[in-house]
Amino acid sequence: QQQVKQSPQSLIVQKGGIPIINCAYENTAFDYFPWYQQFPGKGPALLIAIRPDVSEKKEGRFTISFNKSAKQFSLHIMDSQPGDSATYFCAASLSSSGTYKYIFGTGTRLKVLA
Amino acid sequence: GAGVSQTPSNKVTEKGKYVELRCDPISGHTALYWYRQSLGQGPEFLIYFQGTGAADDSGLPNDRFFAVRPEGSVSTLKIQRTERGDSAVYLCASSFSLGETQYFGPGTRLLVL
Numbered sequence: 001q002q003q004v005k006q007s008p009q010s011l012i013v014q015k016g017g018i019p020i021i022n023c024a025y026e027n028t029a030f031d032y033f034p035w036y037q038q039f040p041g042k043g044p045a046l047l048i049a050i051r052p053d054v055s056e057k058k059e060g061r062f063t064i065s066f067n068k069s070a071k072q073f074s075l076h077i078m079d080s081q082p083g084d085s086a087t088y089f090c091a092a093s094l095s096s097s098g099t100y101k102y103i104f105g106t107g108t109r110l111k112v113l114a
Numbered sequence: 115g116a117g118v119s120q121t122p123s124n125k126v127t128e129k130g131k132y133v134e135l136r137c138d139p140i141s142g143h144t145a146l147y148w149y150r151q152s153l154g155q156g157p158e159f160l161i162y163f164q165g166t167g168a169a170d171d172s173g174l175p176n177d178r179f180f181a182v183r184p185e186g187s188v189s190t191l192k193i194q195r196t197e198r199g200d201s202a203v204y205l206c207a208s209s210f211s212l213g214e215t216q217y218f219g220p221g222t223r224l225l226v227l
Contacts, residue, residue, distance in 0.1 A: 006156075032213075041220075042220055043205055043219050043220045043221050044205070044218045046217065089156050091156075095212070095213035096213075099170065100169075100170070101162060101170060101173065102157070102216060103159070104156030105156055106154075106155060106156050107156050
């Protein structure tokens with residue numbers, strides 16, 4: 001119930017393409033869903049986050065789509081660039097329940113070809 | 115500094131030794147978190163602090179692991195009798211308060227030989 005399942009494990013797209021990374025969860029009590037970007041040798045950096053009261057959120061080229069009934073959420077990267085090549089992690093937390101740890105997915109390694 | 119800092123950036127030790135990993139959170143952040151990231155995996159929660167107290171240490175794998183935050187700022191993760199399976203990247207994060215977005219440091223890469 002505490003797991004967050006992420007797919008695909010890896011993804012290769014051409015420059016300008018729109019990679020989509022998907023995450024699914026079981027625990028309906030999760031109430032905060034951040035996405036992190038991690039480059040080799042660096043710590044995860046927050047990209048964008050969403051709460052379950054909205055179905056979509058956009059920040060620059062990054063969009064989260066959220067489907068509460070299906071317990072799924074996804075990250076879309078518009079007009080992808082080679083500099084977007086990194087590992088992306090989704091996460092979930094139950095902050096309103098007094099538990100503030102993040103449960104992370106297993107990551108998606110994205111490669112954007114020039 | 116502007117972000118979370120962690121020292122050392124790399125640590126190589128021998129099986130059975132004791133290690134300390136340090137985290138300096140973003141100034142003004144009251145909540146501090148430790149995670150462990152194994153190769154090819156997402157970060158796994160270890161412990162978090164609100165102020166000086168450990169609010170949730172349910173992720174610590176066993177009693178060889180211990181963390182402190184005596185003055186409510188810097189935190190130290192302590193690992194006794196290290197084992198090869200402890201090799202991982204240890205990540206620290208901080209947030210303005212519990213429930214706010216967590217900002218991660220660069221991590222300490224621990225290798226136990």
